[in-house]
Amino acid sequence: MSRRQRVGLFGAAAVVAAGLWCWGAWGLPGFGHYPGPYGQLINQLVVGQRHTTDAVTAVNFDYRGLDTIGEEFILFVSALGASVLLRVLRREHLRRRPVRGVAREAPQTSEAVRLAGIMLVAPGVVLGLYVVTHGQLTPGGGFQGGVILAAVGFAVFLTGRRLDLRRILPRHLSEAGHSLGAAGFVAVGLATLALGAAFLQNILPLGATAQLDSAGFIPIVSALIGLEVACALLLIASEFLLQAEEVEDQGEQRR
Amino acid sequence: MIPLEVVVYVAVGLGGTAVVLTRDPLRQTMSAGIFGLALVLLFAVYQAPDVALSMLTVAAVALPMMALIAIARTRRAR
Numbered sequence: 001m002s003r004r005q006r007v008g009l010f011g012a013a014a015v016v017a018a019g020l021w022c023w024g025a026w027g028l029p030g031f032g033h034y035p036g037p038y039g040q041l042i043n044q045l046v047v048g049q050r051h052t053t054d055a056v057t058a059v060n061f062d063y064r065g066l067d068t069i070g071e072e073f074i075l076f077v078s079a080l081g082a083s084v085l086l087r088v089l090r091r092e093h094l095r096r097r098p099v100r101g102v103a104r105e106a107p108q109t110s111e112a113v114r115l116a117g118i119m120l121v122a123p124g125v126v127l128g129l130y131v132v133t134h135g136q137l138t139p140g141g142g143f144q145g146g147v148i149l150a151a152v153g154f155a156v157f158l159t160g161r162r163l164d165l166r167r168i169l170p171r172h173l174s175e176a177g178h179s180l181g182a183a184g185f186v187a188v189g190l191a192t193l194a195l196g197a198a199f200l201q202n203i204l205p206l207g208a209t210a211q212l213d214s215a216g217f218i219p220i221v222s223a224l225i226g227l228e229v230a231c232a233l234l235l236i237a238s239e240f241l242l243q244a245e246e247v248e249d250q251g252e253q254r255r
Numbered sequence: 256m257i258p259l260e261v262v263v264y265v266a267v268g269l270g271g272t273a274v275v276l277t278r279d280p281l282r283q284t285m286s287a288g289i290f291g292l293a294l295v296l297l298f299a300v301y302q303a304p305d306v307a308l309s310m311l312t313v314a315a316v317a318l319p320m321m322a323l324i325a326i327a328r329t330r331r332a333r
Contacts, residue, residue, distance in 0.1 A: 014272075025256070030256075031256065031257045031260060054305070056303075056305040056306075057305070131308070139304035139305045139307075139308050140305070140308055141305070143309060143312075144305075144308045144309055144311075144312050147312035147313065147316050147317055148312060148316070150316065150317075151312070151315075151316040154316065154320055233316075233317060233320075236321075237320055237321075237324060240321070240324045240325070240328070241324060
């Protein structure tokens with residue numbers, strides 16, 4: 001296909017897509033005109049019922065907590081799958097020959113990258129912990145804060161000269177963290193069942209609105225999800241990096 | 256439709272097109288990050304700060320990390 005044909009095809013497709021988009025956007029409700037009753041109901045009820053100023057967090061972790069368990073286990077299973085699949089491959093490699101030290105040297109990074117990484121570490125930890133712990137008060141929560149905490153791990157990785165994320169967070173710690181986070185959420189639900197309430201019913205004392213210890217179990221669940229997300233991301237990244245390292249080792253051996 | 260909506264829609268459209276038109280995967284992670292930022296603005300304009308924050312972390316950390324590791328892996332395998 002020549003360049004002109006491709007540009008023509010792209011142009012035609014773009015016009016059709018733009019037309020479809022305009023057609024679809026035409027029927028949307030106007031800006032600020034929310035049609036459904038659910039959001040308005042939640043907005044009216046959430047402060048009185050849950051002492052939470054962030055309605056989204058209340059929906060995610062409390063009213064529809066079961067959905068969030070499902071979503072959390074998507075990440076849990078994908079981290080587990082990556083870990084199990086790549087581990088089998090690695091053992092095969094290792095049985096044949098030990099991993100050599102040469103490939104573990106990270107490529108040279110500039111001093112500017114290293115300095116920026118070092119400067120990001122402390123604010124990143126504070127920001128991550130802030131977002132995890134203030135989920136019930138302001139936008140954010142376990143997922144967002146967990147990703148920020150994992151990003152701190154990547155920043156440390158970028159500043160270092162080693163290609164192994166396990167030196168930042170040892171494997172058994174990241175595995176324990178992401179399992180504990182996933183299991184903890186379910187355990188909270190089972191504990192409410194054992195205490196005679198419905199699954200994931202918020203039976204803890206709700207505290208004063210707009211305080212850090214308000215909203216019952218929501219801060220606990222948020223912290224557990226933060227732990228799970230941060231550890232799972234670091235685990236996946238470290239598995240992929242190790243795999244990359246071994247591919248390189250194999251290539252060197254063949255030569 | 257208010258002008259701010261038009262601006263973010265145009266930004267999202269341009270960003271998505273830029274990602275498709277970038278040929279080099281390494282540069283594509285950068286353009287994908289800018290495209291993600293446009294989506295963050297879209298969610299912020301629609302007053303969904305929680306979603307915007309999630310998108311921000313995914314677009315700035317999770318997606319580029321996976322892409323960069325994959326690129327590093329395939330380049331070394333060659």
